[in-house]
Amino acid sequence: xxxxxxxxxxxxxxxxxxxxxxxxxxxxxxxxxxxxxxxxxxxxxxxxxxxxxxxxxxxxxxxxxxxxxxxxxxxxxxxxxxxxxxxxxxxxxxxxxxxxxxxxxxxxxxxxxxxxxxxxxxxxxxxxxxxxxxxxxxxxxxxxxxxxxxxxxxxxxxxxxxxxxxxxxxxxxxxxxxxxxxxxxxxxxxxxxxxxxxxxxxxxxxxxxxxxxxxxxxxxxxxxxxxxxxxxxxxxxxxxxxxxxxxxxxxxxxxxxxxxxxxxxxxxxxxxxxxxxxxxxxxxxxxxxxxxxxxxxxxxxxxxxxxxxxxxxxxxxxxxxxxxxxxxxxxxxxxxxxxxxxxxxxxxxxxxxxxxxxxxxxxxxxxxxxxxxxxxxxxxxxxxxxxxxxxxxxxxxxxxxxxxxxxxxxxxxxxxxxxxxxxxxxxxxxxxxxxxxxxxxxxxxxxxxxxxxxxxxxxxxxxxxxxxxxxxxxxx
Amino acid sequence: xxxxxxxxxxxxxxxxxxxxxxxxxxxxxxxxxxxxxxxxxxxxxxxxxxxxxxxxxxxxxxxxxxxxxxxxxxxxxxxxxxxxxxxxxxxxxxxxxxxxxxxxxxxxxxxxxxxxxxxxxxxxxxxxxxxxxxxxxxxxxxxxxxxxxxxxxxxxxxxxxxxxxxxxxxxxxxxxxxxxxxxxxxxxxxxxxxxxxxxxxxxxxxxxxxxxxxxxxxxxxxxxxxxxxxxxxxxxxxxxxxxxxxxxxxxxxxxxxxxxxxxxxxxxxxxxxxxxxxxxxxxxxxxxxxxxxxxxxxxxxxxxxxxxxxxxxxxxxxxxxxxxxxxxxxxxxxxxxxxxxxxxxxxxxxxxxxxxxxxxxxxxxxxxxxxxxxxxxxxxxxxxxxxxxxxxxxxxxxxxxxxxxxxxxxxxxxxxxxxxxxxxxxxxxxxxxxxxxxxxxxxxxxxxxxxxxxxxxxxxxxxxxxxxxxxxxxxx
Numbered sequence: 001x002x003x004x005x006x007x008x009x010x011x012x013x014x015x016x017x018x019x020x021x022x023x024x025x026x027x028x029x030x031x032x033x034x035x036x037x038x039x040x041x042x043x044x045x046x047x048x049x050x051x052x053x054x055x056x057x058x059x060x061x062x063x064x065x066x067x068x069x070x071x072x073x074x075x076x077x078x079x080x081x082x083x084x085x086x087x088x089x090x091x092x093x094x095x096x097x098x099x100x101x102x103x104x105x106x107x108x109x110x111x112x113x114x115x116x117x118x119x120x121x122x123x124x125x126x127x128x129x130x131x132x133x134x135x136x137x138x139x140x141x142x143x144x145x146x147x148x149x150x151x152x153x154x155x156x157x158x159x160x161x162x163x164x165x166x167x168x169x170x171x172x173x174x175x176x177x178x179x180x181x182x183x184x185x186x187x188x189x190x191x192x193x194x195x196x197x198x199x200x201x202x203x204x205x206x207x208x209x210x211x212x213x214x215x216x217x218x219x220x221x222x223x224x225x226x227x228x229x230x231x232x233x234x235x236x237x238x239x240x241x242x243x244x245x246x247x248x249x250x251x252x253x254x255x256x257x258x259x260x261x262x263x264x265x266x267x268x269x270x271x272x273x274x275x276x277x278x279x280x281x282x283x284x285x286x287x288x289x290x291x292x293x294x295x296x297x298x299x300x301x302x303x304x305x306x307x308x309x310x311x312x313x314x315x316x317x318x319x320x321x322x323x324x325x326x327x328x329x330x331x332x333x334x335x336x337x338x339x340x341x342x343x344x345x346x347x348x349x350x351x352x353x354x355x356x357x358x359x360x361x362x363x364x365x366x367x368x369x370x371x372x373x374x375x376x377x378x379x380x381x382x383x384x385x386x387x388x389x390x391x392x393x394x395x396x397x398x399x400x401x402x403x404x405x406x407x408x409x410x411x412x413x414x415x416x417x418x419x420x421x422x423x424x425x426x427x428x429x430x431x432x433x434x435x436x437x438x439x440x441x442x443x444x445x446x447x448x449x450x451x452x453x454x455x456x457x458x459x460x461x462x463x464x465x466x467x468x469x470x471x472x473x474x475x476x
Numbered sequence: 477x478x479x480x481x482x483x484x485x486x487x488x489x490x491x492x493x494x495x496x497x498x499x500x501x502x503x504x505x506x507x508x509x510x511x512x513x514x515x516x517x518x519x520x521x522x523x524x525x526x527x528x529x530x531x532x533x534x535x536x537x538x539x540x541x542x543x544x545x546x547x548x549x550x551x552x553x554x555x556x557x558x559x560x561x562x563x564x565x566x567x568x569x570x571x572x573x574x575x576x577x578x579x580x581x582x583x584x585x586x587x588x589x590x591x592x593x594x595x596x597x598x599x600x601x602x603x604x605x606x607x608x609x610x611x612x613x614x615x616x617x618x619x620x621x622x623x624x625x626x627x628x629x630x631x632x633x634x635x636x637x638x639x640x641x642x643x644x645x646x647x648x649x650x651x652x653x654x655x656x657x658x659x660x661x662x663x664x665x666x667x668x669x670x671x672x673x674x675x676x677x678x679x680x681x682x683x684x685x686x687x688x689x690x691x692x693x694x695x696x697x698x699x700x701x702x703x704x705x706x707x708x709x710x711x712x713x714x715x716x717x718x719x720x721x722x723x724x725x726x727x728x729x730x731x732x733x734x735x736x737x738x739x740x741x742x743x744x745x746x747x748x749x750x751x752x753x754x755x756x757x758x759x760x761x762x763x764x765x766x767x768x769x770x771x772x773x774x775x776x777x778x779x780x781x782x783x784x785x786x787x788x789x790x791x792x793x794x795x796x797x798x799x800x801x802x803x804x805x806x807x808x809x810x811x812x813x814x815x816x817x818x819x820x821x822x823x824x825x826x827x828x829x830x831x832x833x834x835x836x837x838x839x840x841x842x843x844x845x846x847x848x849x850x851x852x853x854x855x856x857x858x859x860x861x862x863x864x865x866x867x868x869x870x871x872x873x874x875x876x877x878x879x880x881x882x883x884x885x886x887x888x889x890x891x892x893x894x895x896x897x898x899x900x901x902x903x904x905x906x907x908x909x910x911x912x913x914x915x916x917x918x919x920x921x922x923x924x925x926x927x928x929x930x931x932x933x934x935x936x937x938x939x940x941x942x943x944x945x946x947x948x949x950x951x952x
Contacts, residue, residue: 103833107824164787166832173911174898217790241791248803248827249793255826255833256786280798281934282791310732311640314693315717315757317725322756327724348583350731351724356642357579357731422650423899423931435649455899458757 005129005194006202009096010143010184012071013042016063016094018085019076020046022054025149027100028076031137032057033149040144045070063088073097074137079104079115082133086119090126099133105190105258106134120192134257135189136165139172139182142208147187148172156181157210158289159203161196163188163217163257164243170282171213178290179447183208190258197221197228204232211236211292213285214276217243218259226270233275237292237470241279242267275473277466287463290452295416298468299475300379302326303461304372305352307365307384307420313352316384316457323461327351331377338363338371366408373412380464381417383407384457387438388445399445409449418464419446423455481605481670482678485572486619486660488547489518492539492570494561495552496522498530501625503576504552507613508533509625516620521546539564549573550613555580555591558609562595566602575609581666581734582610596668610733611665612641615648615658618684623663624648632657633686634765635679637672639664639693639733640719646758647689654766655923659684666734673697673704680708687712687768689761690752693719694735702746709751713768713946717755718743751949753942763939766928771892774944775951776855778802779937780848781828783841783860783896789828792860792933799937803827807853814839814847828860842884849888856940857893859883860933863914864921875921885925894940895922899931 015035021028028048035044036055044057045066051059060066063073063085073089075082075097082101089097099119104112116133123130131137136147141155147165151172158180162168165187172185183206186199196216203209212232219225232238244253245267253259271278279285303325305316317327330338330351339346343363353368365383372378388402403409409417421442446453454460491511497504504524511520512531520533521542527535536542539549539561549565551558551573558577565573575595580588592609599606607613612623617631623641627648634656638644641663648661659682662675672692679685688708695701708714720729721743729735747754755761779801781792793803806814806827815822819839829844841859848854864878879885885893897918922929930936 103835107821107833109824162787164785164790166785167787167791170788170898215787217787243787243790243794245794246797246803248797248805249790251805252786252790252793252826252828252830255824256790256830281795281932282788283932309640309642310728311638311643311691311693311719312646312758314640314719314725314728314732315643317728318719318721319757321722321724327722329724329727345583348585348731350727352728354728354732357583359579422646456757456759 004202005096006198009072010140014045014068014070015042015072016045016047016066016070017074017076018047018063020048020054022051030148031074034146035144037149038141038144038146038153043068063092070094074100076100079112083115083118086122090122090128094128096129098131098137102134104133106255108255116192123193130193132189136168136187139185152176152181154181155183157183158213158293159183159206159209160185160213161199162215164215167215167282171286175286175289178286180286180289180293197224200228200232204235211289212238213289214240215243216240217253217257226274229274229276238276239279239285239288240271240276241285277470287454287459288466291463291467294450294452297471298380298416298464299471301468302328302378303380303382304378305382306368308352308354309356310354312384313354316352319458320461324465325461328377334371334375366406370408370411373415381412381415382420382460384420385442388442399441400448403445403449417451418460419451419453420457420460421453480678481572482674485548486616490521490544490546491518491548492521492523492542492546493550493552494523494539496524496530498527506624507550510622511620513625514617514620514622514629519544539568546570550576552576555588559591559594562598566598566604570604572605574607574613578610580609582731584731592668599669606669608665612644612663615661628652628657630657631659633659634689634769635659635682635685636661636689637675638691640691643691643758647762651762651765654762656762656765656769673700676704676708680711687765688714689765690716691719692716693729693733702750705750705752714752715755715761715764716747716752717761753946763930763935764942767939767943770926770928773947774856774892774940775947777944778804778854779856779858780854781858782844784828784830785832786830788860789830792828795934796937800941801937804853810847810851842882845888846884849891857888857891858896858936860896861918864918875917876924879921879925893927894936895927895929896933896936897929
């Protein structure tokens, strides 16, 4: 076994949950469900004097009543009881503890700060490592550990380091809708012992992780974070969402995870130098996860767009330019090839390619994209998509097969290929809507085929541009 | 009857559709369905030598075969037949014609440009007014006219002037999901006769229109447009989405509606001077429609936010500041009032108010928002929302009643109050998802209650900021 404390936690042979509850998907119930439902292979020891049995597991009155070794302890008790629990954990020779327990330094109160200090002293003295306090700890589906009762059981190549537990939950819950699943997620809160650099270093070397996402509010060790980000970004794409970038966000950060947020300008400069990519929102973080997860390296900024009608083609061009992509005109060679196919609008067609100007079916969106894929003038392809539709006269195809043929994916996917599928924020009575169902089918097919999709052209273009910046920095 | 040609069109006693089709919701079928399905009160004359009957209406071989007066003609014939049709319309003494017919000047070809010129000459000589060519014309649910077979029959106070027909369709179809319905929609395309200024002036004076949306790619009359925008914006909120703002967008504009897009900087300066508000995307246009439609005037930038947990509160603060709102700290008086309610976290609570730090239920999101609504320190309230939940122990309430009590709407809505309800781009198998259904119920309830919602805090904050700019300009 590695002597990395994070490895030791992930491979714990036994986990005790102090303050376990027999119900719920969150907190004392969530941690227990997160071992029971995910088939944790080691021993599970719920601890709570109020119960004797929970989710089919025997419950112990205290840590000291557990007859065997306890490798890892999850503390869900309140702040005034946490020291007692940790002292018992030390007696049980636990290698590490995770403190869901909160209301410590982040309250700004002397009492909480004092307890946090004593916790740290105990950890230093005993060698028992800590995650937290004030956080959700670990979700590692392959290891059978989760901090919520209904996270996905599927693994994927995306790792997440998040200072906020609720945001980690939001990201884990919303990412599968974009085809993104996780290798390991670490929610680390006030970070008095193990901190963002430990988790980043771990994911940088982790063979199961191909993309790293971070949500960071502040750090106590700027130069260490710089080094870890730089190392990680040299090995795989790293995307950071920085919380607490304005004055009020800084105030909120102090009361959330007791961190100093630092100035926006400093952070942006530093992060750009490491080669990591900055996201501006949770939505953009997930957009970038999908982009890096599914696309080959993006090595240029010249984009070809097809699939929209007149107005949306105009707006697509604007959005791509605003995101910093180059919407290059079609070359003479390209037009000649269009003309050779007998297309009457060969001289009118542009990029974005508005196919609504056709008089017949001689030119399809898929064919234009395929030509762009073969043309060295284009680095990136974006398709504005509707419902799945296969070639005429071939009914009975699956939606995936229709999408594959409609967009000629065997060729178009040789270049970075992004789909745009509009979101429609339906009310409860809209579920039966035909068009909405068609778009759902498009999204599902794209995920199954491994094509990333985005709700707007602007978000697709921004993600492509940021991914390009990552690879440009990497190749420098 | 008014002598405004637009009034004459809207109150046409008879409409002929040349090139009508018995099927479809778009084009020759859509225009017919758009009269038949919407209970147009006048006479409907489909014209097409191929049919004798369509959607229950007698079909005439040509305009000249119609026995009665024809006030308004919709031409769906191809470009090479349009002159003949318009000459017949002049013989029938039609007051106006709408040309769905396209492939004219926007093709950039001499042939198309020449036909367009002849059409204009005919109009000038005869006095028959024109909408288009290359556009969808009119949707006016109260007058029983629509250019699509399944647009909403409900009227609302929002008017739309759009150079693009497909975008007009997208806006009309997606707006009801945000509670936004339309008074009149004009799609005007190449605008050789009636143009954006005529439609803007009309909507500026229209009593049924309280908010005006525009999608404009280019104009042939900059000073006229400036004057119309200024007049309209002095009477009611005007929101403009400008297409063709970059180099490539300008190219796309020329081939879409044969317009000169003009430089971005010029447009932004000019539009800001008129008092109209600029939107950056179709999504933002609809956000602003909902904002102006439902909220009272926004007269300050100081925002109070509640409903998120730690991380999302930090990001909410960042997003509000980025949008130009002021996330003011809670005043001592506010904290004192919180303390007086026996709330232990009175000194820890901030703005955004992260209620996940509570130890008990002494403070609810609704109560914090109500206090912010009563506090003169706040101009705008934003709630990050989940599923509807009423007060404990009061089952059997409707979702609307739950939302009303949960957010104390009777008080909180005395200030501009915006809801944030996250979008989740579901795949087809996700419809049964419990949380997703709860969010759908929240959206539906908010629409029924007249509270605007936005998929992200960033979009809510940007809409509030832009609405504030509108009212600030108006009051200067």
